[in-house]
Amino acid sequence: LPPVPPAAEPENRLLAALPAAEYARLVGEMTAVPFAPGDVVYYAGGPLRHVYFPRSGAFSLLAVLPDGAVAAVGSVGSEGLLGLAAFHGAARCRTMTVCHLCPCTAWRMPGDRFQRESGRPGPLRELLHRYARALFDQVTQSAACHALHTVPQRCATWLLQCRDRTGGDFPLTHESLARMLGVRRASVTESARALQALGLIRYRRGRVEVLDAGGLAAAACPCYRLGRDDLDRLA
Ligand SMILES: [Zn+2]
Numbered sequence: 001l002p003p004v005p006p007a008a009e010p011e012n013r014l015l016a017a018l019p020a021a022e023y024a025r026l027v028g029e030m031t032a033v034p035f036a037p038g039d040v041v042y043y044a045g046g047p048l049r050h051v052y053f054p055r056s057g058a059f060s061l062l063a064v065l066p067d068g069a070v071a072a073v074g075s076v077g078s079e080g081l082l083g084l085a086a087f088h089g090a091a092r093c094r095t096m097t098v099c100h101l102c103p104c105t106a107w108r109m110p111g112d113r114f115q116r117e118s119g120r121p122g123p124l125r126e127l128l129h130r131y132a133r134a135l136f137d138q139v140t141q142s143a144a145c146h147a148l149h150t151v152p153q154r155c156a157t158w159l160l161q162c163r164d165r166t167g168g169d170f171p172l173t174h175e176s177l178a179r180m181l182g183v184r185r186a187s188v189t190e191s192a193r194a195l196q197a198l199g200l201i202r203y204r205r206g207r208v209e210v211l212d213a214g215g216l217a218a219a220a221c222p223c224y225r226l227g228r229d230d231l232d233r234l235a
Pocket of ligand 1: 144145146149154157221222223224
């Protein structure tokens with residue numbers, strides 16, 4: 001199970017799939033913005049002033065409950081777009097959106113321009129429809145995952161997904177992993193220890209290295225392979 005090879009130059013795959021002239025026209029007026037893990041792109045219920053096309057790293061879509069509890073319901077990297085609700089006419093973002101993997105940069109486009117560009121028939125609109133279906137599938141799968149799969153399985157899946165997005169080792173704290181999975185920190189610590197004891201990962205100074213991707217995939221829930229197949233189909 002080799003990691004998905006990172007692109008030579010980080011780029012957003014939706015934009016890269018556009019005809020060259022269309023790509024140049026859209027990117028020419030966008031700003032490259034860096035993010036660090038923990039940076040909040042949108043607060044739940046916050047305005048969608050801009051949309052972002054990630055070029056590297058990854059962001060979590062977090063459902064926020066009235067008591068403040070959160071759980072990740074989706075993940076977006078260079079295959080996608082942050083602020084997709086704007087494509088469907090929404091002025092506000094329902095999920096909190098947080099950077100969770102670096103190095104992370106994204107192209108930023110003002111929301112009103114995005115509404116105009118994505119509103120007219122053309123390749124961008126087609127790509128966004130396709131991506132919206134893929135993200136809906138991902139969130140559907142994530143709902144089943146939360147209900148049916150164990151914390152150790154879900155930890156293994158999450159770690160593999162992080163590895164696939166970075167192509168190497170990556171920073172992670174038990175707090176952030178627990179937050180993403182919507183579980184207690186103690187259960188995450190226990191799961192990470194077990195995976196390390198099996199020689200599948202190494203966790204050192206806040207960074208995780210996957211030592212045995214095949215073994216980790218065997219410990220993961222089926223959502224890992226399903227998600228990876230979906231990403232391959234989008235590519
Ligand atoms: Zn699962």
